[in-house]
Amino acid sequence: MNELRVEALRLRLPDGNLLCDNLSFTVLPGSVLALMGPSGSGKSSILNWMTGTLDPRIKAEGEIYLSGTRLTDLPAERRQMGLMLQQDYLFPHMTVGQNLSFGLKGGSRQQRKTRIESSLDHAGLGGMVDRDPATLSGGQRARVSLLRTLLSTPSALLLDEPFSRLDADLRQQIRDFTWQASAELPTLLVTHDVADVPASAATLHLAAVEPADTLTVTGLPE
Amino acid sequence: MGRYFGYLILGLFSLPLVAGLAGTLLPALGGMPELAPGNGLSILLLDPRFLPALMLTLKTGLVATILVLLLTLAILVSVHGTRLWRWVLGMLPPLLSVPHAAIAVGLVFLIAPSGWLVRLLSPAFTGWQRPPLDWVIPDAGGWSLILGLVIKETPFLLLAASAQLATLNVDAALRIGRTLGYAPARCWSRLILPLLYPRIRLTLFIILAFNLSVVDMALLLGPGNPPTFSVFLMSLVNDPGSRAAASAGALLLGIGVGFAFVLVIVLEKLISAVAGYRRQSGHRGRGFGFWRTLACFSAVLLLGLGFVSLLMLALWSVARRWRFPNALPTEWTQRHWLNHASLYEASLSTLSFALATVLLSVLAAVCWLECERKHGLPNVDWLWYVPLLIPQITLLFGWQAAALYFSFDGSWLTVVFAHWVYAVPYVVLILAVAWRELDPAWNHAAAVLGAGYWRRLWQVRLPMLMVPLSQAAAVALAVSVAQYLPTLLLGAGRHQTLAIELVTSFGGVDRRVIAVLAVMQSALPLLAFSLALFFSNRSSFGVMKSSRQHLATRERAL
Numbered sequence: 001m002n003e004l005r006v007e008a009l010r011l012r013l014p015d016g017n018l019l020c021d022n023l024s025f026t027v028l029p030g031s032v033l034a035l036m037g038p039s040g041s042g043k044s045s046i047l048n049w050m051t052g053t054l055d056p057r058i059k060a061e062g063e064i065y066l067s068g069t070r071l072t073d074l075p076a077e078r079r080q081m082g083l084m085l086q087q088d089y090l091f092p093h094m095t096v097g098q099n100l101s102f103g104l105k106g107g108s109r110q111q112r113k114t115r116i117e118s119s120l121d122h123a124g125l126g127g128m129v130d131r132d133p134a135t136l137s138g139g140q141r142a143r144v145s146l147l148r149t150l151l152s153t154p155s156a157l158l159l160d161e162p163f164s165r166l167d168a169d170l171r172q173q174i175r176d177f178t179w180q181a182s183a184e185l186p187t188l189l190v191t192h193d194v195a196d197v198p199a200s201a202a203t204l205h206l207a208a209v210e211p212a213d214t215l216t217v218t219g220l221p222e
Numbered sequence: 223m224g225r226y227f228g229y230l231i232l233g234l235f236s237l238p239l240v241a242g243l244a245g246t247l248l249p250a251l252g253g254m255p256e257l258a259p260g261n262g263l264s265i266l267l268l269d270p271r272f273l274p275a276l277m278l279t280l281k282t283g284l285v286a287t288i289l290v291l292l293l294t295l296a297i298l299v300s301v302h303g304t305r306l307w308r309w310v311l312g313m314l315p316p317l318l319s320v321p322h323a324a325i326a327v328g329l330v331f332l333i334a335p336s337g338w339l340v341r342l343l344s345p346a347f348t349g350w351q352r353p354p355l356d357w358v359i360p361d362a363g364g365w366s367l368i369l370g371l372v373i374k375e376t377p378f379l380l381l382a383a384s385a386q387l388a389t390l391n392v393d394a395a396l397r398i399g400r401t402l403g404y405a406p407a408r409c410w411s412r413l414i415l416p417l418l419y420p421r422i423r424l425t426l427f428i429i430l431a432f433n434l435s436v437v438d439m440a441l442l443l444g445p446g447n448p449p450t451f452s453v454f455l456m457s458l459v460n461d462p463g464s465r466a467a468a469s470a471g472a473l474l475l476g477i478g479v480g481f482a483f484v485l486v487i488v489l490e491k492l493i494s495a496v497a498g499y500r501r502q503s504g505h506r507g508r509g510f511g512f513w514r515t516l517a518c519f520s521a522v523l524l525l526g527l528g529f530v531s532l533l534m535l536a537l538w539s540v541a542r543r544w545r546f547p548n549a550l551p552t553e554w555t556q557r558h559w560l561n562h563a564s565l566y567e568a569s570l571s572t573l574s575f576a577l578a579t580v581l582l583s584v585l586a587a588v589c590w591l592e593c594e595r596k597h598g599l600p601n602v603d604w605l606w607y608v609p610l611l612i613p614q615i616t617l618l619f620g621w622q623a624a625a626l627y628f629s630f631d632g633s634w635l636t637v638v639f640a641h642w643v644y645a646v647p648y649v650v651l652i653l654a655v656a657w658r659e660l661d662p663a664w665n666h667a668a669a670v671l672g673a674g675y676w677r678r679l680w681q682v683r684l685p686m687l688m689v690p691l692s693q694a695a696a697v698a699l700a701v702s703v704a705q706y707l708p709t710l711l712l713g714a715g716r717h718q719t720l721a722i723e724l725v726t727s728f729g730g731v732d733r734r735v736i737a738v739l740a741v742m743q744s745a746l747p748l749l750a751f752s753l754a755l756f757f758s759n760r761s762s763f764g765v766m767k768s769s770r771q772h773l774a775t776r777e778r779a780l
Contacts, residue, residue, distance in 0.1 A: 053397045076400035077506065083401040089394050093416045094501070101502045102412070103402050112504065152402045 002029045002067045004156045004186040009062030011045055011054075019045050019058070025204060027156070027186035032179070034189045034197040037206030043190040046206075047160050050188070051083055052076035066155050082154030082185070084162040084178075088145035090133035096120070096144055097129035103148035119147050123177065139170040143177060150181055157187040163196050171195075228593030231586050232602065238621060238643050239608055245620025245627075246476075249469035257623060262466030266458075266474070269467065274448035276478075282364040282450060283434035284482070286371035290429055293372065293520055294379040298418075299410040300510075300517035302387065303396075311384060313525045314377040315755075319696070319747040320532060321704035323724050324740040326370045326442040328531030331538055331733065333366065334359040336546050338534055344547035353546050360443050364450070367443040371436070373528045375429045382425040383418060390417055407514075408507030416497065419490070428610045430486065431479045435613030438706040438725050451475060452615050459619060459711075469619050476616035483611075532744060538737030558734045564723055569742055572703055572719040574634075576746065579641040579702035580695045586642070587649040587694065591657040592679070603654065606647035614644075614707050622711040632714030640708035645698040652697060656690040689758045696754040700747035720746075 004027040011019035019042035027033045035043050048054040050064055053076050064071045071079045090099050100116045107115065120126055123143045133141060142162065149157070162178070163171050179198055189197065197203060249258035266272055301307045317325075332338050336353035344350040359366050392414055399409030440450040448454065452475065458468035538544070539558060541551035559565070593599050609617065621640065625631035660683065668682045684691070706721040713722075720743040727736055 048397075051397065051401050053393075053400065075406075075509075076397070077403050077405055079401070080403070081401055083398065085394065085398075087394070089391075089398045091395070091413055098498075098502060101504065102399075104504050105403065105506070106504060109502070112502070148402070154401075 002155045002184075002186055003027070003065075004188065005065040006046075006050065007063040007065070009046065009049065009064075010060070011042060011049065012059040014057045020206065023062070027188055029186050030184055032187045032189055032198055032201035034191060034201045034203045035206060036191060036194070036197075036203055038192075041206040043206060044160055047083075047158050047188070047190055050158060051081050052079055080153075080155040082149040082152060082157045084146055084149055084157070084159045086161045086164050088141045090136075090141055090145060090148075092133060094133070095129065096125070096131045096133060096136070099133060099144060100129075100148050100151055103151040105153060115151070119151060123147055138166055139174060142166060142170075142174045146174075146178055146181060154185065157182045157185045159187065159189045159191075161191055161196075164191070164193065224593050225597040225599065228590055228597065228599045231590045231593075232605070234586075235643065235646060236605065238639070239612075239617065241624045242617035242620035243612075245623035246469050246472050246616055247620070249466050249619075249623055250473045252466065254623065254627070257626060258462075258465035258469060260463070260466045262468075262470030265464060265467035266470045269458075271448050271454050272471075275451045275454040278364050278445070278448055279434060279451035282367050282371070282440075282444065283430065286368045286375065286433045287426070287430045289368065289372045290375045290379055290433075291426060293376050293524065294383055294422075295415065296513070296517035297376075297380060297521045298383055298387070299407055299415075300514040301521055302384075302392070306518055306521065310380070310521055310525065313529070314381050315751060316532075316748060317374070317377045317525065317528045318381065319700045319751045320528075320744045321700070321721065321747070322370075322374050322436070323438045323442060323704070323706060323721055324535065324744040325374050325528060325531055326439045327724065327728065327736055327740045328533075328535045329366070329370050329373065329443065329527070330359050331534035331737070332527065332531050333369070338530070338549070341547045341549050350547060360445050362445045362447075364445055367440055367445075367450070369527075370439055370443045371433050373524060373531070374439075375433065376524055377528070379422060379425055379429060382422050386418055386421040387414075389421075390414060403506045405507035405509060407510045408505070411497070412501050416494070423486075423490075424607065427483055427486070428607070430482055431611050431613055434479050434482060435475055435615055437615065438721065441725050442728055452613070455615055455619075459622070465623075469623070472613070472616045472619040475613050479611075479613055479616075535737045535740045535744065538733050539741045541734055541737075558732075558738045562735060562738050564718060565738060565742060568718050568720045568723045568739070569746075571717050572721070572743070572746065575638055575641055575705075575709070575717070575719060576699045576702040578638045579645045580698045582638065582642050583645040583649040583698045584691065584695055586646050587653050588684075588691075590650060591653055595657065596675075603651065606650050609643055610647055618707055618711045621708075625712055631712060632716045634717070637709055637713045637717055640712045641702045641705050644705060644708065645701040648697045648701060649694040652694040653687070653690055656687055660686060692754040692757045696747070696750040699750040703743060703746045 005025075007024050009023040010021050013019055023046070025033060035046065037043055045054060045058060049058075049060050049062075052071070052074065054060055062072070066080065071081075090096075091102065094102065097113075097116050097120075100119065101112055104112050104115060117126075117129060120128055125140060125143060125147075128136070128140070128144075133144065136144065146162075159178070163174055166174055175196065175198075189201065191197060248254045250262045252258075252261060297310065301310055330337070334340075334353075335355065335357060337359070340348070340350065340353065348354070395413045396406065396409050399413050400406065404412070435452050436450075437452045437456060440453050444450045444453060449457070451471065455468050455471040455475070458464035458471065537551065540554050540556065542553035542555035542557070544551035590599075594601065618640070622631065625636055630636050664682055664686060665678055668678045673681065703719075704721060705719075706725055709717055709719050709722055713719075720739055724736065724739040724743055727739065
């Protein structure tokens with residue numbers, strides 16, 4: 001089972017201040033854990049630590065497991081953690097299709113092409129395979145970015161305020177698309193906005209975490 | 223009025239470019255028979271040194287440029303983002319500020335059979351009590367020249383690349399690529415390098431043009447028989463019977479450099495097509511521990527060689543007795559500094575050219591940028607690159623011909639003007655970024671307080687831009703101090719600068735005397751950069767405070 005588990009995480013800034021202390025949680029497949037808190041509360045650093053891309057100046061202690069496998073010392077590329085950021089980071093020197101192909105693993109050229117076209121069709125982006133990402137709307141870019149992440153077949157999904165740059169109408173549309181697409185993955189969502197959090201999600205407020213507290217929050221499937 | 227002043231600056235800058243090309247083209251085509259009689263091209267082609275010199279230049283210029291590019295990319299991929307990267311960045315400015323000739327002399331003191339590296343190993347590891355006779359520096363194959371060029375030019379490309387990386391959001395691309403399962407080296411090759419390369423292409427072209435046409439470094443580190451093509455042309459230019467051949471050769475060199483640019487672009491397209499195809503394979507790549515270690519080692523070795531070369535100069539300049547195989551002098555002296563006959567004169571001459579160049583180039587750049595801002599003159603950044611992309615020899619043979627024709631060769635002003643043409647592009651390009659990025663709200667705020675144009679310029683804009691101004695001035699000084707060929711060809715032998723003294727003394731004068739000249743030549747730009755750095759750190763304004771940011775800006779401009 002693709003269970004995502006963090007144990008006793010402690011992050012210490014270079015100046016010695018604690019960003020978080022003794023934080024533990026588990027996210028089960030198909031469930032969403034929302035990590036909330038004000039700016040500077042360490043949400044993004046936690047995500048960075050989980051993906052293996054934490055600034056080396058921040059000292060981290062703790063363990064992370066995915067499907068029972070210890071990831072703590074694995075490099076980012078071997079963790080199988082899908083990541084969506086506030087910005088979509090579609091690579092500007094690649095077309096939409098090439099961006100998606102970059103996410104795909106294995107397969108013949110034809111298989112890859114078919115896979116990309118069908119996923120674009122599924123996302124309502126049919127016929128855009130050769131488009132320059134710069135010509136897409138914000139919502140289209142967000143969908144392509146999420147598709148790219150999902151095509152890399154991650155075992156968990158980490159979302160760092162992925163909806164915050166979208167306008168209100170688009171937000172709901174992309175939220176629905178995201179929750180639908182990630183329905184079978186353990187998902188961690190970092191956000192400021194309560195409206196981004198699905199009703200079934202468990203929520204962890206980082207501002208409420210006092211140093212030396214031990215919190216265990218389990219996101220349960222619907 | 224201001225608009226026309228801007229055009230006047232452009233005219234002053236463009237005129238020598240046009241005159242230089244015309245002055246090279248005309249003698250080459252037989253258009254100035256009184257100055258350059260004969261058919262230049264046929265004299266050149268019949269010279270037995272022509273082909274070997276050309277082949278040697280192609281080898282040294284192309285190999286050095288390829289190595290500079292490969293080393294830069296390897297260092298970026300392996301060292302960027304690590305602690306070593308910060309060390310590397312810190313080491314670049316001093317290496318960049320030191321003139322090529324000084325580094326070349328230091329390198330000879332380091333790698334020659336009687337050099338410091340052999341001394342360090344002798345006699346314990348080699349058994350040598352005398353310098354070995356197995357190799358000579360400069361070597362016949364041009365490898366010491368290649369090494370010198372790589373040591374001096376790699377920091378230039380690295381700094382240009384590091385400045386561009388700041389605009390590419392490297393960390394995010396690496397993060398996305400790695401979370402998609404790609405190894406770090408693969409993330410670089412597929413996500414970052416395709417975006418980075420077009421941004422450093424122009425710098426690479428400047429390096430390629432320089433490597434194919436360098437004279438001072440080739441005289442110090444290049445072989446004598448055959449010499450490099452530029453050195454061969456220098457041997458022709460002062461012989462009236464061969465002047466037309468020299469001009470034809472200079473023209474040929476310019477065309478050759480143009481072809482080299484085209485070749486690079488074709489190679490680029492090919493590599494880009496292959497890379498684009500491979501990008502779609504989905505192969506994630508593996509770790510690159512060995513290559514990473516090798517690249518880190520190369521970075522340390524490269525920068526280390528540069529710095530130890532400078533150390534050699536300092537040691538030799540105060541050595542009294544330093545017999546082989548001693549690793550350090552056994553007796554020290556200040557005599558070479560105090561009794562150096564031409565040091566004072568050469569330093570003064572160098573300083574007078576440098577200060578005039580700094581003053582005129584900063585003035586011209588400020589005038590141009592103000593005209594551009596105030597009167598909406600078109601952005602002509604491409605024009606400033608022209609003298610950097612054309613081999614110096616191609617332009618300078620023409621300037622010399624024009625100077626001889628109009629009888630203004632040898633004057634102090636002519637030399638200053640030549641230095642100005644080579645310094646002003648750097649100054650404009652460094653200042654342009656800061657000038658254009660300075661928030662116009664500062665100007666507006668001063669205007670609504672009742673300040674007129676000149677008051678706003680002197681009391682608001684210039685003080686706020688003092689940090690880039692000081693950096694640009696330091697670069698202008700470094701450019702002027704390093705100018706060998708313009709001073710030699712347009713000075714008509716009447717101006718003995720440190721660059722001229724160093725190159726002409728090399729080989730025939732005591733090492734200690736040469737070392738004093740080289741240290742002095744290095745000290746002037748280093749001092750200027752230190753002052754600029756000191757000023758940057760003390761500046762109370764937040765506009766581009768750190769020198770590294772500044773040098774990055776300078777390279778972004780390039």
